[in-house]
Amino acid sequence: MEIIKAISIGALFGIGLYQLLRRNVIRSAIGLSIISNAINLYLLSVGAYDGVVEAYAKAVGQRSDALPQALILTAIVISLGGFAFVLALLYVIAARYRTGDSDEVKGLSH
Amino acid sequence: MLALPIIACLIGASAGAAFTFIPRVRSIPSHALGWLLAVAPASAFTAIVLHVPQITAGDALTWRIPWLPALGVEFAFYLDGLSALFGLIITGIGALVLIYAGYYFAPKHADKRATGGSHAAALHGKPSLHTTAHQTNAHFFLYVLLFMTSMLGLVLAGDVITLFLFWEGTSITSFLLIAYKTKDEEARSGAFKALFVTGGGGIALLAGLLFAAAISGSTDLMTILSNGDALRSSPWYPVMLGLIAFGAFTKSAQAPFHFWLPKAMAAPTPASAYLHSATMVKAGVYLLARLHPTLGNTPLWFWLLIVTGGTTMLLGAIIGLRQSDLKGMLAYSTVSQLGALTMLIGEEAPTAFKALAIGILAHALYKGALFMVAGIVDHETGTRDLRRLGNLWRVMPWTFLICGIAALSMAGLPPLFGFLAKETLLAAELEEVLPRLTRIVLPAVTVLTGALMLAQAASLALDTFVTRPGVGWPAARHDSEDGRAHYALHAHEPPAGMLLGPAALAALSLIITAFRPEIVVGLLASAATAAYGAPVKVALDLFHGINLPLILSSTAIALGIVLFTLRSPIRSIPNARALNMNLIYDGVLRVLDRAADIATRTQAGRIRIYLAVILTAFFALVIAFGGLWRVFDGAALANLSRRLFDEPFSTQTALRAFGLILAVAASFVSVIIRRDLLAIIALGSSGLAIAVVIALEPSPDVALVQAVVDTLTLVVLVLALSRLPHAQRRRAEELNDSGIQKWNALLAVAGGALVTALCLYAFGSRPRTSLVTPYYEQNAKPLTGAADIVGAIVVDFRGFDTMIEITVFSVAGIGVFSLLRYAMKKRETAGLPAEGEIESNLAASSQRPLPPTISGIDGGRTSPFIRALGYVALLLAFILAVVQMVYGHDQPGDGFTAGVTLSLGIGFWYVVFGYDEAKQRLRFLRPGLLIGAGILTVMAGSTAPTFLGGGFFSPFDFGAALGLPLPEGFYISTSFLFELAICLAVLGAATLIIDTLGHPERDLE
Known part of the structure; x- marks a missing residue:
């Protein structure tokens, strides 16, 4: 399982990178989102306990590690905020340079 | 409170800035503004004067606040005789210059004369400033006051980093002042030239000062000054001295870097009088004098300064005599004088430092006065061309008188301060401690320079005020009778306030030596002592009996008079092209431009390529130094494989694997699909698949958040999609060139492989117990009531x-x-x-x-x-x-x-x-x-x-x-x-x- 997970995270990261490096800015944004998913998955998987039951006080058995979960919760929220901001920047670029092509974004335009 | 003078100047600068920006205050007449702002340097002057008795008694004042404590850098000030001498010159002349500038920038004093003035200006093709810049001249005061602050900080600095900071401040404010007439091409190029040369020197200076700080172990000036032996014996001494001297030479316009100073004369005359003769150009001299006790007294120091200073002194004097522009002539004579001062710092004798202190003050006084007179002449007649000027003494007798006194001082004639300066200079060169060769060469050079200076001083005073226009110039374009009559008609004495500055300076040149030497003797002595590093006695007696210096001085005077009468034939000798440093400067600039061009070509200007380069470098670093071999460490690998094979198959495991594969597949679809909207939906599915994986972890809270956030991401992406131009996005896809794409794919694969390796290592080696989680598990319900x-x-x-x-x-x-x-x-x-x-x-x-x-x-x-x-x-x-x-x-x-x-x-x-x-x-x-x-x-x-x-x-x-x-x-x-x-x-x-x-x-x- 861990090997599949490792390969999947690597694959998600690689795909995200490829998307990030594309000319079309929307694809770059998609790439960013995929990369943040991959990283969240990674963080979740390095928890100390491989849980069988949810991290609830009443649950019986090996609970999943609550700490990385709580941290990822924060990470997901922050990356959503950051992502929205990136989209706003893309819009500003589109409005100023009249393009959605990152290669066309050159020099300072007003 | 040692920072008081600086604070006073800063307050003045802020006031100047306020005057620039507040529209209502902007209507204050320029001359009133000058008087008002002069309060700042005047109070700073007073503050320093109050410290003088303490300083002459041998005390040095320090004041410091921590700045970068981790680096041991302090914002420190230090006031001793040398700093005080410079500080008084800066604030005293500063106050006079501000008052003078107020009148300089005032509109022509009366309308009935305005026609004459502008006519004169038009006639000679020199746009004079005061006709156009009335609205904006508060900027000038701001710049001057900022400069004053920097310059004061420079001479009062007690820490080399503080010193450097203010040093750069003077370069920048000097740039702003030279380029003050922004519409004038010459002013802009002159300003750039000055900044290029002095700024380059500043960088060298910083490096040199850092060497000194590293060797002595502190950036504190006192520590550096007391570690002279360590610095001199260091193997880095020649490098350090070279860098510091480069900084000082460029700032003080020493040959071969002197060429920026004459071009800086494009600045308004009050700025030239202040920065480019009395204060800023002496910053290099100050620095060398300041560091002499710790870096000096070596053969290298001696020869470097003697040769550079001597050459500069002679060169400036020779070129100066050939100038036809009043300010140009003054600029070259300043170069010459700066050379003399540099040369004196090289000489290891008490007399030399006595001569240095006298020379600094004498030059500041007479040259400041002469520059201001040049400004008055320009202001009144609309020209500074010596070939056109002449015969002004009838209409401007007071100006002529002031000019005459200052010129006599410049010429080095008794009983003026300049005479003393030249006498002690000659005496210093005849010191027994100097090598025999220099004891012959230097006096000879000095006598020649002195003669040339006398000829120039005479030319300045007489060709402007006494002789008829055109006399003394080969093939001069004689003005018509009309032109001459024109000056006689329209030029007249400036307002008394404008005469105040030059009059005060000229009077001081006379009073100090002729009547009241005791007011400065103590200060000069302590300045010379600080620069020499051992006590120096200073006496300002005009007559020491018939001795060798006096004989040499008389020779110089006689020779100077001959040169003055022969000035016309001398000026007709063609220019020596080889001496023109400006050609080299232009060449350097061309080379730099070319280099910049080449450097620019390596910049693709495409954001994703920069990103790819950064990522490539990052991966290369990780591969090289990231310790990737640990992934293949036996224990971790064995651990992994054991768990891989021992792991019991369960539905949950299969579902997780399915979710992961789904996520990867959906992401991959988002790459290959052509329509952006569908790619976004693929991204959404990938995110939901990840939510499923998280839910199976099992961690329902995170899964829930992941699901809703994924959906929201989808929504905002679709919204953004509708706002990005569709056509270009499509074109961007089609234009994607395959070479870069292949490289990107390679990068992506490399990145993916690296992350996989990282994950494998992390999963294999992660700790199996947590210190924190059990605490949360046990205390969540009892402490917070949350299940x-x-x-x-x-x-x-x-x-x-x-x-x-x-x-x-x-x-x-x-x-x-x-x-x-x-x-x-x-x-x-x-x-x-x-x-x-x-x-x-x-x-x-x-x-x-x-x-x-x-x-x-x-x-x-x-x-x-x-x-x-x-x-x-x-x-x-x-x-x-x-x-x-x-x-x-x-x-x-x-x-x-x-x-x-x-x-x-x-x-x-x-x-x-x-x-x-x-x-x-x-x-x-x-x-x-x-x-x-x-x-x-x-x-x-x-x-x-x-x-x-x-x-x-x-x-x-x-x-x-x-x-x-x-x-x-x-x-x-x-x-x-x-x-x-x-x-x-x-x-x-x-x-x-x-x-x-x-x-x-x-x-x-």
């Missing part, structure tokens, strides 16, 4: 984190809003609402009439069925949100999920009803208010327990405390308030994002 451990961590144990998190999220929402409103403002069309407050904006846009055709996200009218679904969806979202908030404590779900769920319901309305209608229906929705309410609630909720016996963010059940009858499982506790606050803030921020990104920008494509 949901993750929820308890988020809102209780790490509540402060979460508070900041929602603040960041809110700020992101507001950021999106302001960015887009800003972009919109840029392209504002009449129909769009004005920018401004969140509330007013939203209110404004909601009042707009509905456009008849627009409805739904792509303009088509949506079916009633879907519209009904919209109402239901929002209602359901609301119920869901409330449930999640109320029971999130024990069940999956929290305030964040609730907020996002609600926003999704609202986002659905935007899609179904279209922007305008949704806006109108949701008029009550105020995102700004929601964000504010949310953040205030969390603050109030977390602070309240401190008044109720708990701590900040400690759990508290308000419901139970008040005895409210609440249903089972529902508590009005701090964590519930927190959830509510998160929900409100997230709802506000998310709707703000949806609203701004969803704003229809109809004219974009």
Whole structure:
């Protein structure tokens, strides 16, 4: 399982990178989102306990590690905020340079 | 308080700035402004004067505040005789220059003469400043005062970093002052030249000072000064000295870097008088004198300074005599004088430092006066060309008198200060300690220089005021009788205030030596002592009996008179091209331009290529130094493989694997699919698949958040998609050149492989027990009353984190809003609402009439069925949100999920009803208010327990405390308030994002 997970995270990261490096800015944004998913998955998987039951006080058995979960919760929220901001920047670029092509974004335009 | 003079000047500068910017104050007449601002340097002058008795008694004052304590750098000031001498020159002449400048920039004093003045200006093709720049000249005062602050800081600095800071300050303010007449091409190129040379020297100086600081172990000037032996014996000594000397030579216009100074004469004359003769150009001299006790007294020091200084002295004097511009001649004679001062610092004899102190003061006095006179002449006649000037003494007798006194001092004639300067200079060169060769060469050079200076001084005074125009110039373009009569008619004495500066300086040149030498003797002696490093006696007696210096001096005078009478033939000798450093400077600039051109070509200017380069470098670094071999470490690998094969097969495992494969596959689809909208949907599926994997972890809270966030991401992406120009995106896809794409693919594969390796290593070696988690598991229920451990961590144990998190999220929402409103403002069309407050904006846009055709996200009218679904969806979202908030404590779900769920319901309305209608229906929705309410609630909720016996963010059940009858499982506790606050803030921020990104920008494509 861990090997599949490792390969999947690597694959998600690689795909995200490829998307990030594309000319079309929307694809770059998609790439960013995929990369943040991959990283969240990674963080979740390095928890100390491989849980069988949810991290609830009443649950019986090996609970999943609550700490990385709580941290990822924060990470997901922050990356959503950051992502929205990136989209706003893309819009500003589109409005100023009249393009959605990152290669066309050159020099300072007003 | 040692910083007082600097503070006084800074206050003056701020006042100057205020005068520049406040329109009403701008109407203060220029000359009144000059008097007013002169108060600043005058008070600084007084502050230093009050310290003089202490200093002459042998004390040095220090004042320091820590600046970069970790590096041992302090903002330190140090006042001894040398600093005080310079400080007095800077503030004293500064005050006079400000007063003078006030009149210089004043409009021509009377209208009836304005015709004459402008006629003269037009006649000679020299635009004079005062006719045009009346409105803006407060800038000049600002720059001068800023310069004054920098210069004072430079000479008072007690730390080499402080010194460097102010050193650069003088270069920059000098640039601003030279380029003051911004429309004048010559002024701009002169300013750039000065900055290029002195700025380059500044960088070398910094390096040299850092060497000195490193060797002596401190940036403190005192430590450096007391570590002379260590510095001199260091193997780095030649490098250090070379760098520092380079800085000093460029600043003080020593050959071969002297060429910037004459070009700097494009500055307004008050600036030239102040910066480029009296103060700034002496900064290099100051630095060398300051460092002499610690770096000096070596053969290298001696020869470097003697040769450079001597050459500069002679060169400046020779070129100076050939100048036809008043200021040009003064500039070259300044170069010559600076050479003499540099040469003196090289000589290891008390007399030399006595001569240095006298020379600094004497030169500042007479040259300042002469520059101001040149400014007056320019101001009155509209020209500074010696070939056109002449015969002015009848109309400007007072100016002539002042000029005469100053010129006599420059010529080195008794009983003026300049005579003393030359006498001691000659005496210093005849010192026994000097090598025999220099004892012959230097006096000879000095006598020649002295003669040339006398000829120039005579030319300055006589060719301007006495002889007829054109006399003394080969093939001069003689002005017509009209032209000559013209000056006689229109030139006249300047206002008394304008004469004050030069008169005071010229008078001092006379008074000090002839009548009251005791007022400066003590100061000069302590300055010379500080520079020499051992006590130096200074006496200002004019007559020492018939001795060798006097004989040499008389020779120089006689030779000078001969040179003056022969000036016309001398001037007709053609220029020696080889001496023209400007050609070399131009060549250097061309080479630099070419280099910049080549460097620019390596810049692709494409963002993704920069990114690819950065990533390549990063991966290369990770591969080289990241310790990747550890992945193949036996133990970790064995561990992994054992678990791989030992792991029992279960449905859960299979489902997880399926979810992961689904996520990767969906992401891959987002790469290969052509339409952007479909790629976004693929991204959404990938995110949902990951939510499934997380749910199987099992961690339902995170899965829930992942699911709603993924959906919201999808929504904002689709909204953004509709606003990015479609055609270019398509073209961008088609133009993608395959070479770069292949490289990107390679990078992606490498990155993926690296991350896989990292994951394998991390999974194989992660700790199997946690120190923190068990604590949370045991204490979640008893301490916070929450069964949901993750929820308890988020809102209780790490509540402060979460508070900041929602603040960041809110700020992101507001950021999106302001960015887009800003972009919109840029392209504002009449129909769009004005920018401004969140509330007013939203209110404004909601009042707009509905456009008849627009409805739904792509303009088509949506079916009633879907519209009904919209109402239901929002209602359901609301119920869901409330449930999640109320029971999130024990069940999956929290305030964040609730907020996002609600926003999704609202986002659905935007899609179904279209922007305008949704806006109108949701008029009550105020995102700004929601964000504010949310953040205030969390603050109030977390602070309240401190008044109720708990701590900040400690759990508290308000419901139970008040005895409210609440249903089972529902508590009005701090964590519930927190959830509510998160929900409100997230709802506000998310709707703000949806609203701004969803704003229809109809004219974009």
